[in-house]
Amino acid sequence: MGNILKIENLYVSYTVPMGHLRYGYRKVWAVKGVDLEVPAGITLGIVGGSGSGKSTILKAVLGFVKPEKGKIIFKSFDLSKISGRERRRIAREVGYVPQEPSQSINPKMRIYDVLVEPLKPLKLPSDEIKRRIDNVLEMLDLDPDVENRYAKELSGGMLQRIAIARAIITKPSILLLDEPTSNLDISIQAQILNMLIDLKQELNLTYLFVSHDIDVVSYIANRIAIMINGRVVEVGDTEKILTEPLHPYTSALLNPEKITEKVKTSNNDLCPILTWCPWRLDLCSKSFPPRLQISDRYIYCWKYIKQNTISIS
Amino acid sequence: MVLAIQSKKLSIGYEVDETTTLWVVENLDLEVEHGITFCLIGESGCGKSTIGNAIAGLLQPYAKTSGKLLIFDRIVIDDNNRKFNSVRGKVVVKIPQDPASSLNPFTTIGEQLSIAIKHHYSNLSEKDVKNKALELLEEVRLEKDVYNFYPHQLSGGMKQRAAIALALVPEPKIVVADEPTSALDAYLRFTIASLLKKLQKEWELTLVFITHDISVAHYVCDRVAVVYAGRVVEVGRTEKILSVPKHPYTELLLESVPKRLSKKRLTDIPGMPPPPGKYPSGCKFHPRCPFVFDRCKYEEPLLIKLNDRFVRCWKYYG
Numbered sequence: 001m002g003n004i005l006k007i008e009n010l011y012v013s014y015t016v017p018m019g020h021l022r023y024g025y026r027k028v029w030a031v032k033g034v035d036l037e038v039p040a041g042i043t044l045g046i047v048g049g050s051g052s053g054k055s056t057i058l059k060a061v062l063g064f065v066k067p068e069k070g071k072i073i074f075k076s077f078d079l080s081k082i083s084g085r086e087r088r089r090i091a092r093e094v095g096y097v098p099q100e101p102s103q104s105i106n107p108k109m110r111i112y113d114v115l116v117e118p119l120k121p122l123k124l125p126s127d128e129i130k131r132r133i134d135n136v137l138e139m140l141d142l143d144p145d146v147e148n149r150y151a152k153e154l155s156g157g158m159l160q161r162i163a164i165a166r167a168i169i170t171k172p173s174i175l176l177l178d179e180p181t182s183n184l185d186i187s188i189q190a191q192i193l194n195m196l197i198d199l200k201q202e203l204n205l206t207y208l209f210v211s212h213d214i215d216v217v218s219y220i221a222n223r224i225a226i227m228i229n230g231r232v233v234e235v236g237d238t239e240k241i242l243t244e245p246l247h248p249y250t251s252a253l254l255n256p257e258k259i260t261e262k263v264k265t266s267n268n269d270l271c272p273i274l275t276w277c278p279w280r281l282d283l284c285s286k287s288f289p290p291r292l293q294i295s296d297r298y299i300y301c302w303k304y305i306k307q308n309t310i311s312i313s
Numbered sequence: 314m315v316l317a318i319q320s321k322k323l324s325i326g327y328e329v330d331e332t333t334t335l336w337v338v339e340n341l342d343l344e345v346e347h348g349i350t351f352c353l354i355g356e357s358g359c360g361k362s363t364i365g366n367a368i369a370g371l372l373q374p375y376a377k378t379s380g381k382l383l384i385f386d387r388i389v390i391d392d393n394n395r396k397f398n399s400v401r402g403k404v405v406v407k408i409p410q411d412p413a414s415s416l417n418p419f420t421t422i423g424e425q426l427s428i429a430i431k432h433h434y435s436n437l438s439e440k441d442v443k444n445k446a447l448e449l450l451e452e453v454r455l456e457k458d459v460y461n462f463y464p465h466q467l468s469g470g471m472k473q474r475a476a477i478a479l480a481l482v483p484e485p486k487i488v489v490a491d492e493p494t495s496a497l498d499a500y501l502r503f504t505i506a507s508l509l510k511k512l513q514k515e516w517e518l519t520l521v522f523i524t525h526d527i528s529v530a531h532y533v534c535d536r537v538a539v540v541y542a543g544r545v546v547e548v549g550r551t552e553k554i555l556s557v558p559k560h561p562y563t564e565l566l567l568e569s570v571p572k573r574l575s576k577k578r579l580t581d582i583p584g585m586p587p588p589p590g591k592y593p594s595g596c597k598f599h600p601r602c603p604f605v606f607d608r609c610k611y612e613e614p615l616l617i618k619l620n621d622r623f624v625r626c627w628k629y630y631g
Contacts, residue, residue, distance in 0.1 A: 049498045049499075049500045049501070050468075050469065050497075050498045050501070155585065185356050185357045185525065186356065186525055186527070186566060186569050186570055187356055187565075187566070187569045187581055187582040188581075189569070190569035190570075190571075190579035190580065190581040190582075191581040193571065193579060194578060194579055194581060197578075212498035212499045212500070213499045214499060214573070215528070215570075215571045215572065215573050216571050218571065218573050218574065219571035219572075219575075219576070219579070239574065242573055242574055243574070252500070253499075253500060254573075256499065256500050256502070256503035256504070
């Protein structure tokens, strides 16, 4: 199975003010040297705490932020290099569902107009537009009358469905989902997750699913990437990650109740969990470990690199 | 057994006009022992926060009440008379859902703590006030430097800790924590939850924990009450209720939460919880219940004792 999306050595930074009463700006690295492969037809879940760089990866794929370094290869196109008309054409194949639908749907537009918006560049005939809108509304179990309503008239769950409808209306091949259920109630969360699973099968989609809730990700994802402080520390099949976590941070994420102290992350170029890692080695305080492949999973940890000399990429 | 909170047929509503009152909570009978963590779980809009606000004495002035609420045997709600002045902010405190909006952005955390300490302990010297503030910061595992920080300089988890420190100033006996972990990521949720659990034990508090996060409830709480349409539908020990639910609503609620390593399709509860004023007749859950029968539609069941718990469902009547 080929990769639909491949991210190689991605670096993304933001420029932020120095702070209150201080002049100037400083650079903050949001993503540091991330490598990820997303095979076609799977769901890759990205899990990590707030500020770990999960959403920035999605923004870099969408072209909302410009990477400093690295490649984002989507179906043989390097998205970090192309721009203009070519970029816009490819953008139609990438759907995006934001975290907060109520903020991403224009309150002054009827839902019909919200759904027409992504179709405008395609210059489709009006009957085709109508057919597509009816089709997505039916697929998402939404009443056809909803197209005449405004965002404020809809509940959180319905708005999230509209956001998903807007993302799939251009018939994308990959859907980037940025915490699509984190603001929803438990029962609505179940509806949306079930619906996403059905849609993926029906439309043969690939998902890049970002969440901080490992239980939600484990329900929907085939593979999971664990992120902390802008770095991916472990990638592998969901079951393997859940049953045999290798990286200490993955173990901590799986059993957060066992850790009573705040997890401190180091901000330099070393391993993000250097300050509290139970296996800390001398090598850890020298450089960030390279990627190590152990069967079909990847791990960034000096302990395993020392133990295994299988294949360091 | 000392009862920290006791409610007798407590109803809470809001007057929308002169003739109409929308009752959010109806005929609530609740008994919470002192020194335990009591959890209220349920979907949004089912009345959890309203119950929490009533216990904390923070009901809006235009709210209407009937029935009785007792805090340590002191009547604080007697029909529409509310006498919270002796307990609010002293015996009972509330930790808000969003610490960012409850901390003053213009003053440092130290200053905010000092104002609260001076209010409650008027005879303390400036030095003692500062020492007490630093002690409280240590208690919630914040560094001493935080004393001089403004809220915007703190992360979400640190803000929540600062809010907890502020709540502890009057040395309360009851703490109402209204979704204290919902604005945090999964990892921080447990660190805040474990901090609350530690404080509850060390300070011998009665912690009323309002959440819709089942895993946090499982971790923190001794007893749990499942709330639906303003009434308790099931109440008992946490491990019993969350491992073997009896009420159909509890069952469906637990089945709609993803479980690690389980690929079983999640159950989505059809429909939405009814809004106040539009509660259906009979059992309030009957329009969404898969086990509904005729009696459920016309007659509301009472909470009955069923071995290790209380359940409100006709299924368990003889």
